Amino acid sequence: MKSFNGDGEQVHNNEGSHRGSPEESAFEMKTEYVSLSLLPGSNDVVVKTLYVSIDPYQINRMKSFSSSQKAIGFAARISPGEGVGRVVASEHPNFEKGDLVGGLLSWGEYSIVKGAHMINKLNPWSSHCPTMLEFWVNISVSCLLLTAFSGLTAYGGFFEVCKPRKGEKVFVSAAAGSVGNLVTLFKQKLGFDEAFNYKEEQDLKATLKRYFPDGIDIYFDNVGAEMQEAAVANMNTFGRVAVCGVMSEYTDSNKRAAPNMVDVVYKRITIRGFLAADYMNVHADFISSTADHLHNGRIHVLEDISVGLDSIPAAFVGLFRGDNIGKKIVKVTCE
Amino acid sequence: MKSFNGDGEQVHNNEGSHRGSPEESAFEMKTEYVSLSLLPGSNDVVVKTLYVSIDPYQINRMKSFSSSQKAIGFAARISPGEGVGRVVASEHPNFEKGDLVGGLLSWGEYSIVKGAHMINKLNPWSSHCPTMLEFWVNISVSCLLLTAFSGLTAYGGFFEVCKPRKGEKVFVSAAAGSVGNLVTLFKQKLGFDEAFNYKEEQDLKATLKRYFPDGIDIYFDNVGAEMQEAAVANMNTFGRVAVCGVMSEYTDSNKRAAPNMVDVVYKRITIRGFLAADYMNVHADFISSTADHLHNGRIHVLEDISVGLDSIPAAFVGLFRGDNIGKKIVKVTCE
Incomplete structure (x- = not known):
């Protein structure tokens, strides 16, 4: 082989x-x-x-x-x-x-x-070469197992680490790999209120200030580095940063996020790293609610x-x- | 005046x-x-x-x-x-x-x-010019009110933010303003297991490795910058950094802690800022347990x-x- x-x-x-x-x-x-x-x-x-x-x-x-x-x-x-x-x-x-x-x-x-x-x-599957999306939506809930880690990371990280409350403002970086010029797609198909391409922005702190005039309550961080610094600068009191991945630091260990710790103290910000493996206790909830959302079209893949x-x-x-x-x-x- | x-x-x-x-x-x-x-x-x-x-x-x-x-x-x-x-x-x-x-x-x-x-x-006080220590220990429990913020910061930060468990290893930076050559004082009078003067250390990461061969579980951070980075590098899984103050960053806003976020993710570290004002709910506990510890000589001032x-x-x-x-x-x- x-x-x-x-x-x-x-x-x-x-x-x-x-x-x-x-x-x-x-x-x-x-x-x-x-x-x-x-x-x-x-x-x-x-x-x-x-x-x-x-x-x-x-x-x-x-x-x-x-x-x-x-x-x-x-x-x-x-x-x-x-x-x-x-x-x-x-x-x-x-x-x-x-x-x-x-x-x-x-x-x-x-x-x-x-x-x-x-x-x-996984449950028996007879179709020939469906996409993974077809897998998820059409075939079998148990096929969701295959998304266990990526999906559980998002689910556990958001609900268990960020503990969102109604009305809070959420910022997600690297939300779909490359955002590129797909802002329209993000807003129309995926239900985001706003989206931007960081590559087109000169000053991330100012960009986030523009998109979050009332501040950020939750930052789901896939990136690290300057983006995390900009998010912390724009964060509200008791804001939470769930550090899911550190894309920009994986390939350069000298590239580091240096969030302003004076902000962290005075705004009582929590920065917390996590792994999906720690949230196996909510795995069943993840499977059932995600399957439900997929079937009802509330989640697009x-x-x-x-x-x-x-x-x-x-x-x-x-x-x-x-x-x-x-x-x-x-x-x-x-x- | x-x-x-x-x-x-x-x-x-x-x-x-x-x-x-x-x-x-x-x-x-x-x-x-x-x-x-x-x-x-x-x-x-x-x-x-x-x-x-x-x-x-x-x-x-x-x-x-x-x-x-x-x-x-x-x-x-x-x-x-x-x-x-x-x-x-x-x-x-x-x-x-x-x-x-x-x-x-x-x-x-x-x-x-x-x-x-x-x-x-505060309770009536008749002595002439005692020290604040005499205040605390000899005169009146209510005098502890005057230490409300510094003391409550330590108490709330340690018990409510760090949530220590028996056997965990704790590191406190800037533990008494200047440590200087007072390592002996720290160990003999104040009951610390170990103490070091950071000014005499070349490589903080190696220093912490030496003093915490089994890793750090809790870091009570008064300093920020390189000390925080070194502590995160030496932290155990599920370690907690309670950011109380950022001494080294107060006077230089370009001096920043840049802890390794890959460590933060994989070791599921929490870095959390806090203010004493958020822990007024444990104020009564703080006063009574601190007064008790002072009277019994378990806390030295x-x-x-x-x-x-x-x-x-x-x-x-x-x-x-x-x-x-x-x-x-x-x-x-x-x-």
Whole structure:
């Protein structure tokens, strides 16, 4: 089978920090044989990949970290990411050949999932190659499992970390990968009150002041750096910053958010990092309310799909250039 | 009477930020007459100052702020600070001549307190010029009111913001104004497990790693800047930074803490600013438990007292040089 490795050749300097966006040349396609003969009783499963989710945070799994979590360079392997696949061989009692599964899969044609760890069975699915959107809306609620981490991050972060109250003003950065010129789309299709392209703004602090004349109560931060500083400057008292991701800092560990701590004290601002894994307790609520919102059209889904395993490096690298419009997904195989 | 004004002549640059520590020359002593004849029914009170508390945060009240709370220079007046005084004239039904009061008083010999706003009556006190420590421990629990803000900041910040759990490791910066060479004092008299003088350390991150080999769970931040960055780098998962003050940023608004947000996300760190005023709900608990701890010797109090109104500028400016050892107080008058 074919699969991708990061090759560890990214630029890094002597001070132990890494700079610069990832490049396609850092990926290497490898071909190896996969045996469908599993050791009886091993609980292992072989999964053929249908879709993989491409997310910016995956760059952190490609880095080696020192004990203080400072990025010191790329490791020579890619950790599994979220994906959907079909079981082609199983020695695990809960899975059999033909099952549709969602969970952590390799960026390759097949994954050997030891002990069937971190995969879940999805409901039977007969259509040929629907989009992930069709998956979600038309097929089965359990397919929402495949969005467990991205979706739960948004849900847990917003409801559990931000604890929104009626009437509060919410700002979300990097709301759909690249916003670009899609302000109209944001406002008309996705229901945002306002949207702007940060690349067209000279002074983010002034921009946020213009869009939030009454101040920001909640900032769902996917970016870090100057955007976080500008949001804190425009924040109301008791404002909350939920730090979900730090896009601008993933590729340059010297680029840092330096929010004004005098503001943080006097406006009693909370800046809080979180991971979806901490909110598994609201996972069931997330699934049921999101399914409901999807069926009723209160949530719209934007997907940006590339086709073929070969397209993974460009899809991943493109995240850091803001190429994608919506959730980036690679359709690896049609069945 | 004599009183102090800041004269607004501090250095500031064209970008609207203020740099540099305050200087004694920025203060001006003024003399004016105070009438003891108050308007009948005005509810006003005239208070003769005995003690005033000298605190770093007062520099922020001397600055003008833009709408985004960025410091843009010093204003030409000093806001009242915490103090203890004796009522010399009263038109307020709750106060009469001779009452001992604690609350917001001017940095002057007398304060005309309109509507008796922000002062409270303390229990009768007959000794001549005890120290504030004697006040606290020997005289009256209600005298603790005079430490309402500094003390409640520590109490509310630690118990309500940090929510400590048994066994957690706590780091406090600027724990007693200047630590200097007083590490021995800290460890033997004040009960700290360890203490260090940051001025003797080259690499704060390595220093904290040495003193907290198992990581920091709670950082009570009085400093901001590099110290906050070093603490976040050494923090355990679910660590909490209670931002109480930002000493290093008060005098240089371009000096900022830039904690690693990748750490903040992956270690799910909370950085939270707070003001004592938000914790008035635990004020009664603070008074009773602190009085108890003082009486039982579980809390030791370190005071650094200067004598005379003239000593206020040097006392205040000294805070930013780390001159004081313990809580800085000026005894304005002996009765």
